[in-house]
Amino acid sequence: MSKEAKWTRELNATVMFQTMEYLQEHSKNLELTIGQVIDRLVVNIQAPSSEIAASWVCEQFTLATSNLKENDLKETMYEVMCMMVLPLFQAGTKPDDVWFEVLTRVEDLLKKGSELGIL
Numbered sequence: 001m002s003k004e005a006k007w008t009r010e011l012n013a014t015v016m017f018q019t020m021e022y023l024q025e026h027s028k029n030l031e032l033t034i035g036q037v038i039d040r041l042v043v044n045i046q047a048p049s050s051e052i053a054a055s056w057v058c059e060q061f062t063l064a065t066s067n068l069k070e071n072d073l074k075e076t077m078y079e080v081m082c083m084m085v086l087p088l089f090q091a092g093t094k095p096d097d098v099w100f101e102v103l104t105r106v107e108d109l110l111k112k113g114s115e116l117g118i119l
Contacts, residue, residue: 008035029066030059037063 015023027034039045040059047053061080065073088098113119 011035026063026066030062032059 023034026037065076
């Protein structure tokens with residue numbers, strides 16, 4: 001029995017055509033199986049690490065914003081970034097320290113994306 005088979009079961013379901021298209025589209029966009037998309041939509045899974053948690057948050061963001069127009073998507077991104085960074089300020093961290101850390105990580109991501117040819 002594979003490691004994944006221990007935790008998964010096959011499911012056959014009849015869904016609306018629109019649901020099928022939605023699952024197929026998001027499966028392709030997120031590079032996940034349809035089962036993985038369903039798991040993320042239905043189950044409140046707790047991530048075992050910060051990297052996985054960040055990845056899942058991004059997946060949910062992609063699912064939630066996939067039908068927004070470009071300007072609405074940008075506005076949503078700004079709102080989410082503000083909401084996400086707010087607890088760092090409330091913890092007594094100086095704003096300059098928070099922004100330095102954020103910008104450093106963004107620069108690292110841009111560098112990695114460039115090296116991988118995805119940016």
